[in-house]
Amino acid sequence: METNKPQKKKNWFLPLVLSLLLSTLLIFITVFTSSRSSSSRLYKTRVKNELPHFVESKLKVSATSKDPVPRLAYLISGSMGDGESLKRTLKALYHPRNQYAVHLDLEASAEERMDLAKFVKNEPLFTKLGNVRAVVRANLVTYRGPTMVTNTLHAAAILLKEGGDWDWFINLSASDYPLVTQDDLLHVLSSIPRNLNFIEHTSDIGWKENQRAKPVIIDPGLYSLQKSDVFWVSEKRSVPTAYKLFTGSAWMMLSRPFIEYILWGWDNLPRIVLMYYANFLSSPEGYFHTVICNAEEFRNTTVNHDLHFISWDTPPKQHPHFLVSDDFQRMVDSNAPFARKFGRNESVLDKIDSELLGCNADGFVPGGWFGTQGNANVTVPDYNLKNITTFRPGPGAERLKRLITGLISAEDFHAKQCT
Numbered sequence: 444m445e446t447n448k449p450q451k452k453k454n455w456f457l458p459l460v461l462s463l464l465l466s467t468l469l470i471f472i473t474v475f476t477s478s479r480s481s482s483s484r485l486y487k488t489r490v491k492n493e494l495p496h497f498v499e500s501k502l503k504v505s506a507t508s509k510d511p512v513p514r515l516a517y518l519i520s521g522s523m524g525d526g527e528s529l530k531r532t533l534k535a536l537y538h539p540r541n542q543y544a545v546h547l548d549l550e551a552s553a554e555e556r557m558d559l560a561k562f563v564k565n566e567p568l569f570t571k572l573g574n575v576r577a578v579v580r581a582n583l584v585t586y587r588g589p590t591m592v593t594n595t596l597h598a599a600a601i602l603l604k605e606g607g608d609w610d611w612f613i614n615l616s617a618s619d620y621p622l623v624t625q626d627d628l629l630h631v632l633s634s635i636p637r638n639l640n641f642i643e644h645t646s647d648i649g650w651k652e653n654q655r656a657k658p659v660i661i662d663p664g665l666y667s668l669q670k671s672d673v674f675w676v677s678e679k680r681s682v683p684t685a686y687k688l689f690t691g692s693a694w695m696m697l698s699r700p701f702i703e704y705i706l707w708g709w710d711n712l713p714r715i716v717l718m719y720y721a722n723f724l725s726s727p728e729g730y731f732h733t734v735i736c737n738a739e740e741f742r743n744t745t746v747n748h749d750l751h752f753i754s755w756d757t758p759p760k761q762h763p764h765f766l767v768s769d770d771f772q773r774m775v776d777s778n779a780p781f782a783r784k785f786g787r788n789e790s791v792l793d794k795i796d797s798e799l800l801g802c803n804a805d806g807f808v809p810g811g812w813f814g815t816q817g818n819a820n821v822t823v824p825d826y827n828l829k830n831i832t833t834f835r836p837g838p839g840a841e842r843l844k845r846l847i848t849g850l851i852s853a854e855d856f857h858a859k860q861c862t
């Protein structure tokens with residue numbers, strides 16, 4: 444066998460060299476003649492090479508809606524025992540122009556989830572407008588795990604598919620509550636650019652580098668049917684160099700174009716970063732921030748604020764402290780449209796209902812869209828809706844406008860973007 448090899452080589456070597464020479468000659472002749480016959484074609488090919496037609500260049504960020512009055516899409520989620528607070532928050536946030544998805548995770552009992560679904564189905568106003576939906580296929584959501592992000596993306600996808608032309612997506616929990624009416628909110632948002640993303644963020648990850656970025660966690664919620672806590676892998680990983688990590692608040696208001704970018708994933712960044720965050724503790728505090736600040740198309744649309752009043756202890760603990768009546772004035776003075784977190788049936792919620800929202804006895808907040816016709820006795824709103832694009836902004840709109848114009852017109856507005 445060994446001795447055969449040189450012999451074989453000789454057999455094929457000469458024909459190969461000859462055919463190579465011949466084909467090179469042919470190619471040379473073809474190129475030479477064609478470029479002579481049409482010099483413009485050669486020019487065209489060169490331009491083509493400079494501007495390669497990748498599919499991404501055709502997939503542009505969507506334009507924002509031209510409708511003078513914006514629409515919001517809300518996700519309100521909760522867990523075991525949150526059913527009643529969730530209903531209350533939903534009613535306080537309700538407006539016919541908006542879209543809502545409500546979700547009780549798999550830890551809540553089947554009865555509790557069924558009760559919520561029935562509530563949504565039987566509420567005459569929701570049936571009439573069809574803008575509230577309960578997520579029936581509940582997710583297992585692990586506290587601090589990436590399943591929190593997948594749950595948010597799941598609801599955003601449902602709202603994108605079914606919710607029509609909304610402008611912003613807002614993720615809340617059953618322990619959040621509004622401090623302004625939807626009339627106030629929609630009125631103020633009518634006058635700002637629709638591509639803005641309200642997301643509190645920083646690249647100064649500080650202690651989180653060692654506590655969050657380097658440890659590797661596994662969320663059993665990604666593969667198990669039973670709820671259990673995240674666990675740590677002994678191996679550590681280094682901080683990413685392919686993109687820069689950002690961190691911030693888990694509460695945000697994201698524009699539709701950004702949600703489309705995240706969900707449709709025509710650029711690979713949102714997908715890669717999602718996979719990276721699958722092993723990151725408290726991923727809702729980093730995933731959206733890291734994507735938006737590493738995407739050239741979106742970093743200039745960030746407003747560094749989470750639109751929430753949250754009262755942290757100093758130094759901050761894992762949970763913010765529960766808001767009570769003593770915090771009421773600070774909540775109002777913050778000018779924020781939302782606050783958290785509230786205990787179930789907390790009495791300060793009644794104070795917010797009566798002093799800030801002017802809730803009816805059935806929990807809906809009156810506005811331009813329905814009236815009680817001046818009869819203070821009427822507790823059930825008149826379901827013959829009036830014009831739903833006419834708002835009746837109150838003092839809440841003044842407060843919110845102060846906050847938002849303050850943020851957008853601040854001298855250091857651009858300096859605070861993704862730094």
Ligand SMILES: *[C@@H]1O[C@H](CO)[C@@H](O)[C@H](O)[C@H]1NC(C)=O
Pocket residue numbers: 520521591592595614615616617693694727728731
């Ligand atoms: C969304 O809402 C849930 C509350 O159910 C919260 O825990 C989570 O951190 C929020 N944020 C994001 C970005 O998913």
Ligand SMILES: *[C@@H]1O[C@H](CO)[C@@H](O)[C@H](O)[C@H]1NC(C)=O
Pocket residue numbers: 739740741743857
């Ligand atoms: C974002 O803003 C920076 C600084 O103002 C500017 O240089 C850059 O071109 C902007 N990017 C986009 C995509 O608008």
Ligand SMILES: *[C@@H]1O[C@H](CO)[C@@H](O)[C@H](O)[C@H]1NC(C)=O
Pocket residue numbers: 527787788
């Ligand atoms: C809240 O309080 C009301 C009356 O004070 C009571 O009927 C209701 O059961 C309470 N709900 C919860 C979830 O504690």
Ligand SMILES: *[C@@H]1O[C@H](CO)[C@@H](O)[C@H](O)[C@H]1NC(C)=O
Pocket residue numbers: 818820
């Ligand atoms: C309002 O309700 C009270 C008590 O139910 C009743 O006495 C009164 O007549 C009502 N007023 C009107 C204007 O309906």
Ligand SMILES: *[C@@H]1O[C@H](CO)[C@@H](O)[C@H](O)[C@H]1NC(C)=O
Pocket residue numbers: 830831832833
């Ligand atoms: C609602 O009111 C606005 C402004 O007052 C008006 O432009 C619009 O046509 C009205 N829409 C309907 C359906 O009446």
